Amino acid sequence: MTQSTDHRSKAELRLERWNGYRPYEYLPDDAMTRFEFAPQIGREPGASIVWDPAVEERARAFEESHTIVSAHDHLSLRPADPSDFAAYRRQGREATPYEGIARSNVDVFFDGGPAAVSMIRSHAPFDWDDAVADLAMRQSDWAHQGLVRTVKTFGEATARTPDQVGVVLTLEAATPIGNDLDRLDVLYGMGLRLCGVVYSESNQLGSGLAESGDAGLTALGKRAVRRMNELGIMIDVSHSGDQTALDAVRYSSQPVSITHAGSRALWPTARMKPDDVIRAVAQSGGIIGVEAAPHTTVSPQHPRHSLDSVMDHIEYCIELVGIDHVAFGPDTNYGDHVAWHHTFAPLFGKDDGGAEPLPPHEEVPYVTGCENPTEATGNMIRWLFSKGYREDEIAKLAGGNMLRVAADVWR
Numbered sequence: 001m002t003q004s005t006d007h008r009s010k011a012e013l014r015l016e017r018w019n020g021y022r023p024y025e026y027l028p029d030d031a032m033t034r035f036e037f038a039p040q041i042g043r044e045p046g047a048s049i050v051w052d053p054a055v056e057e058r059a060r061a062f063e064e065s066h067t068i069v070s071a072h073d074h075l076s077l078r079p080a081d082p083s084d085f086a087a088y089r090r091q092g093r094e095a096t097p098y099e100g101i102a103r104s105n106v107d108v109f110f111d112g113g114p115a116a117v118s119m120i121r122s123h124a125p126f127d128w129d130d131a132v133a134d135l136a137m138r139q140s141d142w143a144h145q146g147l148v149r150t151v152k153t154f155g156e157a158t159a160r161t162p163d164q165v166g167v168v169l170t171l172e173a174a175t176p177i178g179n180d181l182d183r184l185d186v187l188y189g190m191g192l193r194l195c196g197v198v199y200s201e202s203n204q205l206g207s208g209l210a211e212s213g214d215a216g217l218t219a220l221g222k223r224a225v226r227r228m229n230e231l232g233i234m235i236d237v238s239h240s241g242d243q244t245a246l247d248a249v250r251y252s253s254q255p256v257s258i259t260h261a262g263s264r265a266l267w268p269t270a271r272m273k274p275d276d277v278i279r280a281v282a283q284s285g286g287i288i289g290v291e292a293a294p295h296t297t298v299s300p301q302h303p304r305h306s307l308d309s310v311m312d313h314i315e316y317c318i319e320l321v322g323i324d325h326v327a328f329g330p331d332t333n334y335g336d337h338v339a340w341h342h343t344f345a346p347l348f349g350k351d352d353g354g355a356e357p358l359p360p361h362e363e364v365p366y367v368t369g370c371e372n373p374t375e376a377t378g379n380m381i382r383w384l385f386s387k388g389y390r391e392d393e394i395a396k397l398a399g400g401n402m403l404r405v406a407a408d409v410w411r
């Protein structure tokens, strides 16, 4: 274990702890198909940013002395060839990007895992059996290595273990539970500590953001919110319709958060949040994590999606609700995110009326500075230092605020 006299960096300690373990290495080669994966580091060299040495030095010292939290990412290694996506998912063994995690500055990831859990038995997203299989399967792999540890309590989230990275298991929607609230307890028992109410398509709890109407939380949805309060599961309305999000805040006795979105005032899409929803979440004690998945948080000032556009959304939200209610929720993964969108968008309820109409914008192959979970939070921190933000302010955005919500909600 790490000694207090050890002055090596987090990354050095983590690379040593990782020790080259490959996903499901404990299985013989004939037990599973080993797909060729996208490189975890430097997949798109153009996406990297070189910072001023003084900024770099301050950021590194900050990262070594603070608990850095990503409110939403996907610790998901994607196949190098996008046409392998479906076959890869069918196998039900989502690969964890250990090297990328080891080289990250993040101490605690809220992990969305394989988005739209998990399309193993069919292409239908959010199947119950798939969700359970995926949550258990990845933890089986993690039990065979020492770098990644699951986080279920505030104490575990804030434990100083520089040679390890904490992972909070999350689901982007409660859709897999169907009409059975006891399944929330089952998911909690499997380690789940944050759950979305609904994804783009409506479910039995409420309306998703891709729908043309939003009747708010259903009666079952209100009971689900209460059960999540009783269990100590953080509630996420990132993909909920606006009225459903407002209802979740109204009926929850605990803070409600938006772990990954941005401001609709800057970029008028259903995926972004209007001011009243962001305000309601902040008034509940929750946060809005600002995301960076390609073509989400574009801004009028920076219409070619990049770190600068993402930070425009962060500054807008700080101005709107104060710095205590904003966080980093990059929503990135390891692989070609744009290709992944093109492959899976038709499965998320967007295939009948065409894709969600976005305002005119340039399609980018990747988001400079926010291409993957290893680089996104580091560049956000460096950007803030370069703009003169104080260390105590950056500490709130880079982890403090999300940890406060965890302290309020988790048992």
Ligand SMILES: [Zn+2]
Pocket: 172, 238, 239, 260, 331
């Ligand atoms: Zn999402």
